[in-house]
Amino acid sequence: MEVLASVASDLGDAIDDMESVQVIPLSGAMTNEVFQVKWPTKNGDAYRKVLVRLYGEGVEIFFNREEEIRTFECLSKHGQGPRLLGRFTTGRVEEFIHARTLRAADLRDPEISASVAAKMREFHNLHMPGEKKAELWKRMRNWLVQAKSLCSPKDIKKFGLNNLDVEINILEKKLSEERQEIGFCHNDLQYGNIMLDENTESITIIDYEYASYNPVAYDLANHFCEMVADYHTEPAHVLDYSKYPGLEERRRFVQTYLSSEGKKPSNAEVEQLLNDAEKYTLANHLFWGLWGLISSYVNKIDFDYKEYARQRFRQYWLRKPALLELSAAQDEIVDAFVASVI
Structure with a gap:
């Protein structure tokens, strides 16, 4: 919550009441646990959204977490995926991409x-x-x-x-x-790691733990x-x-x-x-x-x-x-x- 408060401040908001923070679990992740977290913006008529990723227990056996963070930041500089907003011992806060995650059936859609x-x-x-x-x-x-x-x-x-x-x-x-x-x-390009902006029809690839x-x-x-x-x-x-x-x-x-x-x-x-x-x-x-x-x-x-x-x-x-x-x-x-x- 301290990291979230700091992220909110960096984004121009302030979290004065932690009870105003909403946490929504997102399904489908098999390496980490992933949550949408949102809170009221300063003007109170809209919500700011971020994604919080809690690292799965023991998954460092598969990859070097520091290398994965460097990959994440480097890809962000290339204009790929979300920005890194904050880190804590057991996870991180990422920019929330305003697009939907693909469903399994979407992979069969020709377009x-x-x-x-x-x-x-x-x-x-x-x-x-x-x-x-x-x-x-x-x-x-x-x-x-x-x-x-x-x-x-x-x-x-x-x-x-x-x-x-x-x-x-x-x-x-x-x-x-x-x-x-x-x-x-x-x-690891399964459907859950692909996002579609239905307004622009643009594709974003996310989650780079296994990238190399x-x-x-x-x-x-x-x-x-x-x-x-x-x-x-x-x-x-x-x-x-x-x-x-x-x-x-x-x-x-x-x-x-x-x-x-x-x-x-x-x-x-x-x-x-x-x-x-x-x-x-x-x-x-x-x-x-x-x-x-x-x-x-x-x-x-x-x-x-x-x-x-x-x-x-x-x-x-x-x-x-x-x-x-x-x-x-x-x-x-x-x-x-x-x-x-x-």
Whole structure:
């Protein structure tokens, strides 16, 4: 409340009566708890709104909080997302964006999807601090070490964690064989991290905890994978892979993404990125499977993280034979492993 009073003062208001402050929980967040906080302005006939983010317990295991704050501030200077208004030990105060968060169904709207694709391209082209190389593989290996240290022997066996070192190595080798474009990626572009101003139809991407340099194909893959989720349904953790976007829907998104800077891509460029993104769904499944497993031990938010992890790992093993073009014998080995562990 002290920080809020200071923020109010900086914005030209004064909070004299804390009972006048209204706090409204916002649903859908799985790493932090998020609230809209508002209070009467000086003239009393309008409300000032800010967003307060309370950091989830134990989530620093996933990223460096100070680095995330620096990313947040740097993106703000680039005109991306909200401004940072204040900080306290367990959270921060951000500018409240007067736009609505997308719903799961919005990602299937062709016009909204096209706007997201163009905004994604703009985000990927940002010049941010840090070495322009893929962070994905190092992060997954670190998370695997964390998952093994937290999990019971039963869960280590159930989720096949002792096999994942090999799987990560295979993926890195297979997916890095050809030169791929590296950009500054959001890495968590689910519908809840995208906001739409319905007056201007402009898109804002928010929440940068997992942002880093990565292959842009990985970020597209992440977005496609998130189309199977609706975190505002009950139960929120259930993923419906029948909703995964079909080939033409993905091709349209990639075409718009590559065309958004005014240069028409060749058919070969579209098909290459489309194919790369599909293969990178495998890395996404491992990445978020490990995230879910670790979260089940460290995060107290009401969400079935372990079941979420099981679904992501299962999808990895189901899709691996086709996407990595395994032989029939290798395919049988994978099938047996899926049946035995998940």
